[in-house]
Amino acid sequence: MPHYQAPLTDFTFLLDDWLRIEEHYQRINAEGMDSELALEVLNQGAKFAEQAIAPLNQSGDEQGCKLIDGNVTTPDGFAEAYHTYIENGWNAMLGEPDYDGQDLPYSMAIPVHEMLNSANLSWRLTTMLTESAVLALTKHASDELKDTYLAKIISGEWTGTMNLTEPHAGTDLSLLSTKAQPQADGSYAISGNKIFITAGDQNWTDNIVHLVLARLPNAPEGVKGISLFLVPKFMVNADGTLGDKNRVSVGSIEHKMGIKASPTCVMNYDDAVGYLVGEENAGLACMFTMMNDARFQVGLQGLGVAEAAYQGALTYAVERLQSRAPQGVQAPDKKADPIVFQPDVRRMLLTQRALTEGSRALSMLYATLMDIEKYTQGAQQTQAEEVIAYLTPVCKAFFTDMGTEVANYGIQIYGGHGYIREWGMEQLVRDTRIAQLYEGTNGIQAADLIGRKLTRSNGAMMQATHAVFSDITARITNTSYQQQANELLNEWKSLSQSLLGKDGEYCAAVACDYLNYVSYTLIGVLWLSMLDTLPNISNTAFAKGKVKTGEFYLSNILPRAQQHKHFVEHGAAAVNATTLSDFIYV
């Protein structure tokens, strides 16, 4: 398995040169935050990812998780790495200072999150969902609940989970049937079965805090009758010590295609003690606080795996000697040339890199918008919220589809060796495949983008996003690049507006194509902006290759947007002409 090296040169370029992060922190009055601190976080995060968890990735996949006597065990070294992680404060990066969080900007934390995903996706999952639980509790829980639980989840002393899915209720949470019965002491008795619960149990911490969606008696049907509850694995005494085990148990752990080192649990709640988070019947909104964060973070998983796959493929392509290059002998002292000199291999490597680095640019722009949402107020904050709302499904679905494509190129460049477990490339494909499914399948993301985000806001969120990308375009100094970017923005706006008059059936049929169109187009604008910045940076060796990668994006990737545009305009009819009897015949 190739050794992961965090892409520090690219992150430094993005933060310092492209996003001008120092000016960004000043502009949003992020006190005490500067480029030096950002680069220090980057460097330390890289060390942790490279040295503490990347070496556990392959062994974790081999060992998997075990359920013995109702208790989950994760692979060797996982718990120890977690303890190092929380001791070094990584879990608290984004937490509120009132509960011992470090309150760092997202632009500092998100690069570290990407690295964790590259190094060991299974390991990262538990802390990712813990951070999402922190967000939901910070925003919706009572002070009493916060005082008991929040600081311990922020520090990582306890982890958090997210319990939505039931066997018959996944995409459609309105069907969920877990029950919450009010008790005399103000608590609730929670009963039901949840599936696909990441780290529903683990051997890392003394306690686990489950966030569980359930229905109160006589709650309205559908999603307006769902409430959110906090259900601890162990009861917490008034003095903060742990009491009895709560009536929650692990039914089984799933056997999955990948992320085998992450325990995916079936959870049984049998009159377990739970506490209401937020208002009654408003649980879905509370859960969405968590879910929006998780959706972007899942996007980062696709991005992280893509980087790992690109690195692995590049290492192999430089070392593997096979045949001569068609443009002439490249290594006359050897019996064959490294396959990196084969144009078809370079085409695959460039595809991997252009997609990965373009997506990273979008993720870092998203991070700065999260900073703006966090540190500013008023119109600036509102705009950032709207842009984040529009871009969240884009990042989730596009980065994870891209992650699967890039990881598959990783296998392909290795040839037959890519299929063999010891080389590590097939694990990346298996691991990242889940990211297209959980936190809402990518089809659901597309429906969210074209429905809730585009048409239901009557284009307002798209317009807000357009304003941000127009600002980026306005700062491009190269007039040719600027003109190309403006053409992309105009086309995107016009295509988006053309959808406002379409009905739900039409939009549903073209949703995925719209999402892909938007993704390729906006990343195209970001590549044009980066191409404008690159000639001015000091690391000319890095700039030379990155410019060629950007040019490859424009000539060999961006045209994909036109195909998706074609299907947005012409793809619905043949889909919607069909019905059940066209598929089922004798």
Added chain:
Amino acid sequence: MPHYQAPLTDFTFLLDDWLRIEEHYQRINAEGMDSELALEVLNQGAKFAEQAIAPLNQSGDEQGCKLIDGNVTTPDGFAEAYHTYIENGWNAMLGEPDYDGQDLPYSMAIPVHEMLNSANLSWRLTTMLTESAVLALTKHASDELKDTYLAKIISGEWTGTMNLTEPHAGTDLSLLSTKAQPQADGSYAISGNKIFITAGDQNWTDNIVHLVLARLPNAPEGVKGISLFLVPKFMVNADGTLGDKNRVSVGSIEHKMGIKASPTCVMNYDDAVGYLVGEENAGLACMFTMMNDARFQVGLQGLGVAEAAYQGALTYAVERLQSRAPQGVQAPDKKADPIVFQPDVRRMLLTQRALTEGSRALSMLYATLMDIEKYTQGAQQTQAEEVIAYLTPVCKAFFTDMGTEVANYGIQIYGGHGYIREWGMEQLVRDTRIAQLYEGTNGIQAADLIGRKLTRSNGAMMQATHAVFSDITARITNTSYQQQANELLNEWKSLSQSLLGKDGEYCAAVACDYLNYVSYTLIGVLWLSMLDTLPNISNTAFAKGKVKTGEFYLSNILPRAQQHKHFVEHGAAAVNATTLSDFIYV
């Protein structure tokens, strides 16, 4: 795991209505062959695939293969199913009658092969390579070798293997270093290590016949110094009984992403007794007899898995209730509508079906060309050979890329359940992934198509293929369909001819796009031809859905060809502008 049902309705349509197989057999003077026999083979093959091996697919994946004391054991039931297979004569379908083969047309055998792949890819692999070995021995071995070995491999009493790859020599066989030392008795002592040897050992048969590429002393360097040898696992006495074990052993079995029930072996030859097949130093040509057959058969693996994934996804989409359809409530008596009514799900199902059935049409056309090559002589045979040569890399690469795409849609339609092993969809993705890699990666197929097949024949093989597709187009009665087909053929010819003047570096950079362009275009012509046939068939329920699938192909899949055309014309520059230092920087 969904129950596999062989697509007999589609095969019957293709054979009887579309290809008019009865007239085809008369035209090529295939004595004793008729539509009735073809449908009988279909039906019996379907029974075997559905009942004997499909039920072993999931348990085979779970159990995998074991190497104990140098002997390979395959999963429970695999050997028994094989014995049923050979007892019922399936292994002998294509063998020469002189050696107890049934000598059936390819158009009868290939549907059965597709079904075997759908039902259980791991199980099928061993018999597939045995058939390839039969071909190579039939064409190149001495009568003495044939008399000893051929009938037993045709019947399936013994299996065959194909030993090409070595750790440092995969794509580039010129680097292989296994040695063959001539012995006084006319045999050769074979020494070396081979990797990725499918069914290098198994517990199905008493003996195994390995075909091994090796170098004679003082052989010319490169591919012109490679010879082919037959190396039995056990020596064969003059009376046909088995003698001592030969000096060939299994070093290990590989741990793979998928096809876990197929033992992929590292083979060690240590002065093993081998017999020359064909001429000295002409081994690669002999092996290509085997490899061309294997390449098309690997294409059928992608096709077979695609069919299985489509069936699984359709079953789930009809049963799974989640949310309401955007076009209105479809199942008012239920709490939610089946997801097949979601346009995005139908878009995925139609993509699966249009790709699978389009590819099946091409595979069956290919089968009739194999029939022509087998039963005719002179110009007709030569033309068929040229068309087969051009279409082999197309079928291998396109069907297997398509198989991965379609299998991934299978997972996606299942949502989170698609990632869980018990549902069976993720196994299809893992199993079919190998097909893009072995028998030459799909990049190598593309290089073969644009290099050896298109430009090195100065377009002759493409012209021969064009003639066949022009004949198909000439028989289209609907003038609009015919016109569309002619436009596709003209564009394909013109794009192909534009490549004849390009250098090797340019062609290498656009090879994969050319292969994809050709595939989507030619399958587009076949869909137009099928759309022309469908209104006249008696099964109108089947015809209605298939017409809509064909229309979906034209509107929602065929436009992909334009994107690949764009990259064939404009994609090389950005690839070939890069070199090693663009990827490796400090």
